[in-house]
Amino acid sequence: MNEMLLQLGKNAKDAETELRNITTNKKNEVLEAVADHLVECTEQLLSANAIDVEHGKANHMPEGLVDRLLLTRERIEGMAEGLRQLVSLEDPIGEVTGMKKRPNGLLIGQKRVPLGVVGIIYEARPNVTADAFGLCFKTGNVVILKGGSDALHSNEAIVNCIRETLGAHGVTENAIQLIADTSRETAAEFMKMNEYVDVLIPRGGKGLIKAVVNQSTIPVIETGTGNCHIYVDESADLDMAVNIILNAKTQRVGVCNACESLLVHENVKEKLLPVLAKRLQEKHVEMRADKEAQTLMPGAVAATEEDWGTEYLDYILSIKVVHNVDEAIAHINKYNTGHSEAIITENYSNAQKFLDEVDAAAVYVNASTRFTDGFEFGYGAEIGISTQKLHARGPMGLLALTTTKYVIYGNGQIRP
Amino acid sequence: MNEMLLQLGKNAKDAETELRNITTNKKNEVLEAVADHLVECTEQLLSANAIDVEHGKANHMPEGLVDRLLLTRERIEGMAEGLRQLVSLEDPIGEVTGMKKRPNGLLIGQKRVPLGVVGIIYEARPNVTADAFGLCFKTGNVVILKGGSDALHSNEAIVNCIRETLGAHGVTENAIQLIADTSRETAAEFMKMNEYVDVLIPRGGKGLIKAVVNQSTIPVIETGTGNCHIYVDESADLDMAVNIILNAKTQRVGVCNACESLLVHENVKEKLLPVLAKRLQEKHVEMRADKEAQTLMPGAVAATEEDWGTEYLDYILSIKVVHNVDEAIAHINKYNTGHSEAIITENYSNAQKFLDEVDAAAVYVNASTRFTDGFEFGYGAEIGISTQKLHARGPMGLLALTTTKYVIYGNGQIRP
Numbered sequence: 001m002n003e004m005l006l007q008l009g010k011n012a013k014d015a016e017t018e019l020r021n022i023t024t025n026k027k028n029e030v031l032e033a034v035a036d037h038l039v040e041c042t043e044q045l046l047s048a049n050a051i052d053v054e055h056g057k058a059n060h061m062p063e064g065l066v067d068r069l070l071l072t073r074e075r076i077e078g079m080a081e082g083l084r085q086l087v088s089l090e091d092p093i094g095e096v097t098g099m100k101k102r103p104n105g106l107l108i109g110q111k112r113v114p115l116g117v118v119g120i121i122y123e124a125r126p127n128v129t130a131d132a133f134g135l136c137f138k139t140g141n142v143v144i145l146k147g148g149s150d151a152l153h154s155n156e157a158i159v160n161c162i163r164e165t166l167g168a169h170g171v172t173e174n175a176i177q178l179i180a181d182t183s184r185e186t187a188a189e190f191m192k193m194n195e196y197v198d199v200l201i202p203r204g205g206k207g208l209i210k211a212v213v214n215q216s217t218i219p220v221i222e223t224g225t226g227n228c229h230i231y232v233d234e235s236a237d238l239d240m241a242v243n244i245i246l247n248a249k250t251q252r253v254g255v256c257n258a259c260e261s262l263l264v265h266e267n268v269k270e271k272l273l274p275v276l277a278k279r280l281q282e283k284h285v286e287m288r289a290d291k292e293a294q295t296l297m298p299g300a301v302a303a304t305e306e307d308w309g310t311e312y313l314d315y316i317l318s319i320k321v322v323h324n325v326d327e328a329i330a331h332i333n334k335y336n337t338g339h340s341e342a343i344i345t346e347n348y349s350n351a352q353k354f355l356d357e358v359d360a361a362a363v364y365v366n367a368s369t370r371f372t373d374g375f376e377f378g379y380g381a382e383i384g385i386s387t388q389k390l391h392a393r394g395p396m397g398l399l400a401l402t403t404t405k406y407v408i409y410g411n412g413q414i415r416p
Numbered sequence: 417m418n419e420m421l422l423q424l425g426k427n428a429k430d431a432e433t434e435l436r437n438i439t440t441n442k443k444n445e446v447l448e449a450v451a452d453h454l455v456e457c458t459e460q461l462l463s464a465n466a467i468d469v470e471h472g473k474a475n476h477m478p479e480g481l482v483d484r485l486l487l488t489r490e491r492i493e494g495m496a497e498g499l500r501q502l503v504s505l506e507d508p509i510g511e512v513t514g515m516k517k518r519p520n521g522l523l524i525g526q527k528r529v530p531l532g533v534v535g536i537i538y539e540a541r542p543n544v545t546a547d548a549f550g551l552c553f554k555t556g557n558v559v560i561l562k563g564g565s566d567a568l569h570s571n572e573a574i575v576n577c578i579r580e581t582l583g584a585h586g587v588t589e590n591a592i593q594l595i596a597d598t599s600r601e602t603a604a605e606f607m608k609m610n611e612y613v614d615v616l617i618p619r620g621g622k623g624l625i626k627a628v629v630n631q632s633t634i635p636v637i638e639t640g641t642g643n644c645h646i647y648v649d650e651s652a653d654l655d656m657a658v659n660i661i662l663n664a665k666t667q668r669v670g671v672c673n674a675c676e677s678l679l680v681h682e683n684v685k686e687k688l689l690p691v692l693a694k695r696l697q698e699k700h701v702e703m704r705a706d707k708e709a710q711t712l713m714p715g716a717v718a719a720t721e722e723d724w725g726t727e728y729l730d731y732i733l734s735i736k737v738v739h740n741v742d743e744a745i746a747h748i749n750k751y752n753t754g755h756s757e758a759i760i761t762e763n764y765s766n767a768q769k770f771l772d773e774v775d776a777a778a779v780y781v782n783a784s785t786r787f788t789d790g791f792e793f794g795y796g797a798e799i800g801i802s803t804q805k806l807h808a809r810g811p812m813g814l815l816a817l818t819t820t821k822y823v824i825y826g827n828g829q830i831r832p
Contacts, residue, residue: 391807393822410782
């Protein structure tokens with residue numbers, strides 16, 4: 001293995017031992033201090049970021065990405081504020097649950113402990129650097145970051161600032177390490193460091209996530225893509241339906257819990273679709289509809305098979321007429337990405353059926369899919385939204401960065 | 417993709433939809449019926465198994481493996497009994513926990529649901545076939561089995577018998593499917609069927625598990641290997657220590673929770689080791705000791721560096737003298753496989769330190785490591801012992817074969 005990665009791995013293992021027993025008070029003290037120091041380092045962060053931004057522009061980076069890359073005084077304050085919010089969250093580490101006396105006298109419980117070493121692979125978004133550190137540190141995890149090459153100077157500046165604070169507070173600086181070599185070869189090697197890294201979390205677009213899932217031998221928590229549907233049932237309150245569809249589609253379009261596809265029961269298509277078409281056009285939403293819907297939606301173009309499986313992340317909505325709730329559920333289970341799905345209905349049995357049979361992280365009755373989010377669900381912080389079924393599903397709060405170990409108190413028990 | 421695998425995957429997806437809503441009563445009825453029918457099929461199972469056993473012997477299969485492969489009337493009864501025991505276990509599916517009203521009126525809870533499609537890759541142990549089906553079926557999961565080529569006739573006979581029962585009870589036969597092509601190429605393709613399989617569980621030796629972890633792009637639950645330690649502290653009750661060590665080493669040697677390595681505090685080495693050596697020799701345990709221990713244990717040979725990292729699964733024990741509990745913990749965290757570790761001590765602080773700092777699925781004070789087991793922990797059934805940190809850690813009961821989905825009841829909420 002690459003010497004640099006090996007050293008990083010060893011450093012992380014040593015730091016893991018130290019963080020395993022750090023108190024909540026100490027963690028909170030450090031998080032506050034890191035927040036303060038990030039703001040103190042504003043000038044350094046801005047000048048490092050300026051290099052990345054200039055470089056990005058010179059390389060014709062799309063405007064949206066440049067915006068994500070850009071740091072401002074306000075955004076640095078925002079990173080600091082994110083860390084301060086973590087202080088007020090309950091520390092999940094150390095709780096022992098289910099402690100029970102077995103018939104042979106053994107007392108067995110499950111203690112919540114850090115995962116150990118968390119690897120984060122992400123794109124050119126420097127705010128993820130501080131964010132991921134905060135979530136991992138609050139849960140006693142060591143973090144190794146592999147950011148995009150486009151944000152290298154920014155990430156280095158942020159990590160240096162964090163490490164300075166750790167050192168000043170007598171905590172191992174290796175609680176956070178950044179892989180400075182942003183080559184693909186190094187990334188590929190990093191994804192096979194099972195001996196040193198307990199879990200890998202990719203944060204970014206579809207391509208990044210797929211690459212990590214395919215290459216990593218370390219367990220991966222897959223976050224993200226959302227081809228989310230809303231199904232308007234025969235019995236729906238149609239005003240409510242229009243409001244929810246517009247909210248889920250247009251309140252923010254570039255996010256994974258936005259609605260991408262609409263299914264409408266044939267018995268309400270005539271009442272709903274013309275009205276909806278008008279409202280969608282006001283918001284400049286492109287409509288891609290099947291034949292039945294197209295005739296009722298002026299301005300709609302014909303949807304192709306590809307549309308049903310596409311997460312647009314844009315002002316585009318696919319629309320299809322279905323004949324009953326079963327057809328809607330079957331369509332959703334065929335094309336969805338396991339993120340968020342909603343039914344609008346006043347029918348009790350159809351609501352229950354939809355909740356039971358749709359296979360997704362979050363299934364809604366009569367509400368916008370836009371609520372699938374750590375803050376909205378009441379966790380107060382989020383490491384991402386898991387679309388896989390193992391370990392964590394849906395919005396992941398601090399608990400997703402922990403595991404348990406069995407602790408067993410005996411007095412000489414042997415197995416007969 | 418291989419046409420056969422693709423068809424298996426599609427069948428599994430269809431079956432998944434059916435099993436998502438099957439009632440506990442129906443599942444229990446089928447489990448009872450499968451148990452009965454397996455016993456009814458005894459003659460067919462024995463003749464199919466005879467082909468595998470004969471073939472194994474002709475190919476010089478080691479005796480231990482032939483024994484694992486062999487079916488007898490008693491063992492078939494045992495498989496049936498295992499299925500009947502599942503009937504009495506509580507069905508975890510459908511429970512909704514943490515249901516809370518959010519400030520905006522949304523009612524959000526987490527519903528326990530099946531994982532979906534579970535893949536099991538295992539070696540020539542036909543009992544795993546019935547066992548894995550039972551655990552998966554009780555939790556509403558579809559199972560795809562990839563057994564060893566050495567047990568193919570036995571596995572086919574068992575799977576046919578189960579599918580007959582499913583059909584007779586009006587349940588999809590594809591709740592269980594066996595990959596009849598036992599080639600490595602097919603196995604390798606199977607491990608990349610992310611679209612159809614939600615989790616892969618390898619059951620078998622170290623080599624098999626490692627191959628699956630390295631090749632699979634499907635999330636894997638790693639079960640298994642156990643390089644388990646016992647540390648005898650300065651303050652230990654030495655009679656208790658001897659009893660526990662002998663139990664953990666010799667009660668059954670070929671299992672993952674058996675003790676493989678002993679650490680002894682230098683202040684008790686003279687009292688403990690000569691007595692222990694005698695008792696171990698009575699049980700024909702080979703002792704591989706470091707220099708300090710070797711002089712106190714007649715008959716002990718010198719341990720090599722390799723010994724510290726070896727899971728013997730045999731009548732062999734490595735022994736090392738340490739200077740304090742910290743050295744013991746550091747040694748364990750360096751060489752263990754994250755399975756089961758024990759301290760024998762009367763010292764409160766050392767007991768707590770050991771529980772806190774040793775990184776393993778199960779950490780014991782004053783008890784034998786042999787208790788790490790689904791039945792002993794009170795789960796009544798076990799799909800394996802997870803030595804990884806994600807999703808499940810330690811003995812995995814039915815809960816490990818489930819996930820959750822968020823169910824959200826609204827009345828028109830949109831995101832501001």
